Amino acid sequence: MICPKEGRYFLQGNIAVGEAAIRSGAMFFAGYPITPSSEIAEHASIHLPIAGGTFIQMEDEISSLAAVIGASMTGVKAYTATSGPGMSLMSEHIGLACMVEAPCVIINVQRAGPSTGLATKPAQGDFFQFRYGTHGDHMIIALSPASVQECFDLTIQAFNFAERFRCPVFLALDGIIGKMYETVNIPKRNEIKVVNRKKAIASKVDYQPYQPDEHLVPPFVPFGSPLITRANGSGHGIDGYPCDDAKNHEQLVRRLINKIDRYKKEISLFKEYYTHDAEVLIVSYGCSTRPAIAAMKEARKRGIKVGILQLQTLWPFPEELIASITSKAKLILVPELSLGQLKSEIIKYCHQKPVIGINKLGGVSIQPEDILTVLFREIEK
Amino acid sequence: MKCSGRKYIKTESLPFFWCSGCGNGIIFAALTRAMEENNLDNKDIVAVTGIGCWGKADDYLTTHTFHGTHGRAIAVATGIKLANPLLKVFALVGDGDGITIGGNHLIHAARRNIDIIVIMSNNFNYGMTGGQYSGTTPFNSITATSSYGHVEDAFDVSSLVKSAGAGYVARCTIANPHMIQQLISKAIKKRQGFRFIEVISICPTHYGKYNQMSSAVEMIKDLSERTVNFKDIDQIAPEDLGNKIMVGEYQNQEVEGFVHRYQRLKQSILPT
Amino acid sequence: MIYSNKDHFEMIISGVGGQGNVSSGIIIGEAASCYENKFVTMTCTYGTEARGTFAKSDILIGKDFVDFYECQSPDVILVLHKKAYPKIKDKILEDTIVVVNKNEVDQVNMNLGEIFSLPFSEIAFQEIGSKQVVNMIALAFIVEKTKFIRNESLVNAVQNKYASGQIAELNRKALEVGFSIA
Numbered sequence: 001m002i003c004p005k006e007g008r009y010f011l012q013g014n015i016a017v018g019e020a021a022i023r024s025g026a027m028f029f030a031g032y033p034i035t036p037s038s039e040i041a042e043h044a045s046i047h048l049p050i051a052g053g054t055f056i057q058m059e060d061e062i063s064s065l066a067a068v069i070g071a072s073m074t075g076v077k078a079y080t081a082t083s084g085p086g087m088s089l090m091s092e093h094i095g096l097a098c099m100v101e102a103p104c105v106i107i108n109v110q111r112a113g114p115s116t117g118l119a120t121k122p123a124q125g126d127f128f129q130f131r132y133g134t135h136g137d138h139m140i141i142a143l144s145p146a147s148v149q150e151c152f153d154l155t156i157q158a159f160n161f162a163e164r165f166r167c168p169v170f171l172a173l174d175g176i177i178g179k180m181y182e183t184v185n186i187p188k189r190n191e192i193k194v195v196n197r198k199k200a201i202a203s204k205v206d207y208q209p210y211q212p213d214e215h216l217v218p219p220f221v222p223f224g225s226p227l228i229t230r231a232n233g234s235g236h237g238i239d240g241y242p243c244d245d246a247k248n249h250e251q252l253v254r255r256l257i258n259k260i261d262r263y264k265k266e267i268s269l270f271k272e273y274y275t276h277d278a279e280v281l282i283v284s285y286g287c288s289t290r291p292a293i294a295a296m297k298e299a300r301k302r303g304i305k306v307g308i309l310q311l312q313t314l315w316p317f318p319e320e321l322i323a324s325i326t327s328k329a330k331l332i333l334v335p336e337l338s339l340g341q342l343k344s345e346i347i348k349y350c351h352q353k354p355v356i357g358i359n360k361l362g363g364v365s366i367q368p369e370d371i372l373t374v375l376f377r378e379i380e381k
Numbered sequence: 382m383k384c385s386g387r388k389y390i391k392t393e394s395l396p397f398f399w400c401s402g403c404g405n406g407i408i409f410a411a412l413t414r415a416m417e418e419n420n421l422d423n424k425d426i427v428a429v430t431g432i433g434c435w436g437k438a439d440d441y442l443t444t445h446t447f448h449g450t451h452g453r454a455i456a457v458a459t460g461i462k463l464a465n466p467l468l469k470v471f472a473l474v475g476d477g478d479g480i481t482i483g484g485n486h487l488i489h490a491a492r493r494n495i496d497i498i499v500i501m502s503n504n505f506n507y508g509m510t511g512g513q514y515s516g517t518t519p520f521n522s523i524t525a526t527s528s529y530g531h532v533e534d535a536f537d538v539s540s541l542v543k544s545a546g547a548g549y550v551a552r553c554t555i556a557n558p559h560m561i562q563q564l565i566s567k568a569i570k571k572r573q574g575f576r577f578i579e580v581i582s583i584c585p586t587h588y589g590k591y592n593q594m595s596s597a598v599e600m601i602k603d604l605s606e607r608t609v610n611f612k613d614i615d616q617i618a619p620e621d622l623g624n625k626i627m628v629g630e631y632q633n634q635e636v637e638g639f640v641h642r643y644q645r646l647k648q649s650i651l652p653t
Numbered sequence: 654m655i656y657s658n659k660d661h662f663e664m665i666i667s668g669v670g671g672q673g674n675v676s677s678g679i680i681i682g683e684a685a686s687c688y689e690n691k692f693v694t695m696t697c698t699y700g701t702e703a704r705g706t707f708a709k710s711d712i713l714i715g716k717d718f719v720d721f722y723e724c725q726s727p728d729v730i731l732v733l734h735k736k737a738y739p740k741i742k743d744k745i746l747e748d749t750i751v752v753v754n755k756n757e758v759d760q761v762n763m764n765l766g767e768i769f770s771l772p773f774s775e776i777a778f779q780e781i782g783s784k785q786v787v788n789m790i791a792l793a794f795i796v797e798k799t800k801f802i803r804n805e806s807l808v809n810a811v812q813n814k815y816a817s818g819q820i821a822e823l824n825r826k827a828l829e830v831g832f833s834i835a
Contacts, residue, residue, distance in 0.1 A: 028460070059485050070458060070459065074461055181695040183693050228424065368721055
């Protein structure tokens with residue numbers, strides 16, 4: 001590993017993700033090179049074989065996620081990394097991972113779209129693609145770091161959620177945070193909390209691959225186990241055999257959603273800055289959090305009570321958190337490197353308070369001045 | 382060797398969902414017999430399927446199974462094999478699955494010599510969706526989407542997979558079930574590298590009906606008559622070869638599979 | 654011009670792709686993060702091509718977490734190529750130290766910032782016999798001049814990066830030269 005021991009390092013965000021993945025116990029990576037995420041694949045190609053794992057560069061992103069899901073069903077922690085165009089190709093298998101309940105981590109270092117867009121430039125335009133990228137009703141988890149330290153911490157968390165809920169988990173980086181270098185504290189191995197998927201009891205005679213436990217998650221049996229297991233991307237009964245019965249399908253899809261939805265509060269990670277007395281609330285995630293913090297400090301110097309809610313969990317969307325935290329605010333600002341995707345979600349839950357987007361395209365960062373300009377203009381009104 | 386293949390068959394799910402006269406039952410029986418012939422343990426087998434008629438094969442298996450997406454069985458199988466090299470991984474794909482939508486995965490898995498066995502049931506059309514043309518539909522033939530005759534040429538899949546670098550490539554037809562079993566068995570015994578068996582099959586319901594051959598008996602007879610083994614190729618005039626189906630081993634080479642190569646790589650970089 | 658007590662320090666390294674802007678930034682980042690317990694953020698801008706187009710690294714050093722990752726009032730700007738100067742010119746403030754490689758940058762507005770124009774390429778070639786170490790000489794020059802990090806932190810970071818061999822020796826010498834000309 002690049003960081004063999006605990007301590008202080010100066011790392012790129014993408015590399016911090018890779019270092020955390022290996023510490024989470026990840027043993028398999030399949031991916032396809034794409035800017036600005038390629039360092040994650042390169043890191044895996046160097047460090048996974050040393051750790052006893054396997055790296056393979058597949059022929060495209062479709063097969064990359066397919067291989068990750070296959071690997072996961074053997075009981076191995078698996079991950080892939082991509083950017084928008086690759087995410088689009090992976091869409092098919094996001095649904096497969098949900099349906100077969102394969103724990104895996106998908107890292108998307110967002111760049112400016114649509115299509116090839118600006119290949120080397122950052123964006124935050126895939127907010128809804130994380131949630132609705134694949135067809136059919138489903139629920140996923142998406143986490144988003146705003147610093148290199150959070151890249152490390154949230155990667156660990158992403159693997160843990162994937163294992164706990166048996167579902168794909170997105171790590172929503174952006175080209176700024178993924179490519180940025182920053183001081184990181186790498187904790188001791190034994191101080192990192194690592195979750196492993198719950199296994200079915202090996203002697204169970206009446207084992208059913210999709211029989212959920214009390215948390216709605218089916219205990220896992222790996223391929224190769226004496227208990228024979230089945231993974232099925234088609235509508236299936238608890239035995240894993242295909243089933244197109246209406247009631248069964250309703251139960252299955254609702255369970256896939258509820259197993260995550262029920263624990264939304266635990267999954268919902270966030271940071272607050274001066275929200276206790278904030279009259280103006282900035283809601284942000286990822287790179288946009290950084291100019292927001294600078295803007296907040298400047299505004300507070302001038303006596304304007306600004307606070308920040310930084311969402312680390314984007315999906316499932318923290319509706320109740322937004323509803324409660326915005327109840328005291330008079331004005332809500334949402335800076336993002338897109339034309340208002342997060343904003344449109346916040347509007348749904350913020351009691352008709354004014355919500356102003358600070359939106360930027362072109363692959364350049366939002367500046368603290370961009371936020372301050374809007375802030376001063378709005379409080380003048 | 383006389384085998385029934387029963388221990389791999391979920392008998393309570395029988396009869397097969399496939400149409401009467403479909404070739405898939407013959408391939409399925411040959412596959413399970415070959416598994417038994419080689420004493421494979423159910424727990425060591427993972428059968429990966431895609432979508433299509435042959436993609437339903439996993440419904441009748443008592444091994445580990447993965448029923449995934451259309452065209453991606455080989456990609457899923459790649460992940461399974463590399464993450465647990467002890468498993469015997471079979472990808473059961475059709476011509477739509479294996480060479481049309483999933484053709485890229487097929488040739489790359491062959492090039493890499495991923496240590497899996499792929500059994501392709503090639504019936505020249507998309508049976509499950511109503512008989513549309515696929516990448517192996519012959520020129521001029523009629524399908525649900527080529528009512529005036531197909532304008533494209535077909536892939537010679539076995540030749541393609543051979544040239545992509547697979548260690549073992551063989552073709553046979555459902556007219557000779559024993560040969561299917563033999564070839565699969567040989568593929569299992571080879572233990573490593575990419576092993577590809579193309580089984581020429583029939584779809585009386587769609588392809589046969591569209592092309593004036595609606596009885597399975599008639600279609601199997603036609604397959605038999607057109608089949609030529611590589612060994613006998615010298616006895617046929619070159620001008621008569623066009624309509625023939627070549628069977629036998631297209632490729633049988635000792636290759637080092639991906640798993641072994643990667644393990645050697647890991648050994649070589651281990652810190653001393 | 655002594656920055657050792659400053660809570661917040663900003664530096665831009667600018668040039669064209671292939672000149673080692675990123676690796677120079679990493680050296681500074683490691684020196685300040687690992688040997689001085691400071692917090693460092695670096696973001697890099699460059700074109701699609703790996704070489705030849707404008708490239709810059711923004712390096713921000715704080716006692717604690719650095720909020721925003723782009724330089725807003727740079728304390729130092731290093732200019733390694735003439736293509737870079739027009740692009741960073743607007744960022745120069747009255748008290749910004751502008752360190753220029755005279756051999757690569759011909760036209761500089763002497764009224765903008767506090768200019769130090771030195772023939773780093775020539776020095777590298779004459780003193781070390783290699784133009785590979787231009788950056789290292791310039792970095793050492795800046796560190797000695799401003800003291801925004803300690804000299805030995807820079808030496809340690811370089812040593813840590815190139816454990817031994819010819820490249821390590823070249824870089825070690827380059828730092829010495831850089832310190833001495835400041």
